[in-house]
Amino acid sequence: MADDSKNISNGAQSAIGSYAAVGDSFTEGVGDPGPDGAYIGWADRLAVLLADQRNEGDFRYANLAVRGRLLDRIIEEQVPRAKQLAPELVTFCAGGNDILRPGSDPDAVAERYEAAVASLRETVPTVLLCTGFDTRGVPVLKHLRGKIATYTAHVRAIADRHDCPVLDLWSLKSVQDRRAWSEDRLHLSADGHTRVALRAAQVLGLAVPADPDQPWPPETERTAAEARRDNIHWAREHLVPWIGRRLRGVSSGDDVAPKRPDLLPL
Numbered sequence: 253m254a255d256d257s258k259n260i261s262n263g264a265q266s267a268i269g270s271y272a273a274v275g276d277s278f279t280e281g282v283g284d285p286g287p288d289g290a291y292i293g294w295a296d297r298l299a300v301l302l303a304d305q306r307n308e309g310d311f312r313y314a315n316l317a318v319r320g321r322l323l324d325r326i327i328e329e330q331v332p333r334a335k336q337l338a339p340e341l342v343t344f345c346a347g348g349n350d351i352l353r354p355g356s357d358p359d360a361v362a363e364r365y366e367a368a369v370a371s372l373r374e375t376v377p378t379v380l381l382c383t384g385f386d387t388r389g390v391p392v393l394k395h396l397r398g399k400i401a402t403y404t405a406h407v408r409a410i411a412d413r414h415d416c417p418v419l420d421l422w423s424l425k426s427v428q429d430r431r432a433w434s435e436d437r438l439h440l441s442a443d444g445h446t447r448v449a450l451r452a453a454q455v456l457g458l459a460v461p462a463d464p465d466q467p468w469p470p471e472t473e474r475t476a477a478e479a480r481r482d483n484i485h486w487a488r489e490h491l492v493p494w495i496g497r498r499l500r501g502v503s504s505g506d507d508v509a510p511k512r513p514d515l516l517p518l
Contacts, residue, residue: 266343270312274330276318283439297449303518312515345382362406384417
């Protein structure tokens with residue numbers, strides 16, 4: 253198994269001066285809207301934590317992620333751009349949308365994913381990889397838990413082979429609470445993104461201001477009627493449109509451009 257924090261020391265990591273995030277809606281930050289309506293997300297929050305280790309203005313950050321992107325398009329569009337930008341750190345979280353597709357093969361997806369990791373490692377000193385979430389308690393997605401677990405095992409093996417630190421989302425128990433997820437139950441909430449950012453920072457050897465796995469505050473238990481009403485609303489407003497897009501072969505990100513395509517000071 254890859255050690256989440258191997259090859260990362262506090263002294264070395266504090267020197268990181270540039271970071272490019274590669275991926276899909278998870279890395280774009282969907283579910284975590286800012287005051288201006290633009291998404292923030294865990295990668296932006298991690299960038300702030302990294303920038304805090306540097307002098308003011310001495311850190312640059314790009315976020316190339318676009319919601320709905322499948323792995324092949326991420327490899328075609330984002331990986332070459334990340335290599336061109338030549339940052340000191342890349343986070344590479346991709347393949348999840350492929351795994352959710354009916355009939356997808358996690359072994360085949362992992363082969364293409366590993367080729368992209370090898371390409372990034374040719375020029376990028378640190379490439380942080382992300383596993384899948386444990387979906388045991390997530391409606392619909394819990395039925396795909398076996399495929400997600402297989403892909404997660406591949407990611408960890410790939411990390412071992414290419415000497416990459418791992419952001420292990422499967423073992424992050426705090427995101428199994430429903431409050432870590434947005435109303436659509438497919439993307440993290442602001443609190444969920446915050447916890448992932450804190451965990452990523454820990455993996456990279458940073459001291460963090462809070463424990464990402466700290467228990468959630470007590471919550472009033474919902475009645476069966478309330479849970480049923482919430483499930484009906486979710487299915488109508490989020491599940492049906494999501495399934496419809498997949499049946500039509502369209503993506504919510506078809507007309508979306510990366511929110512931060514250049515390495516800019518943070």
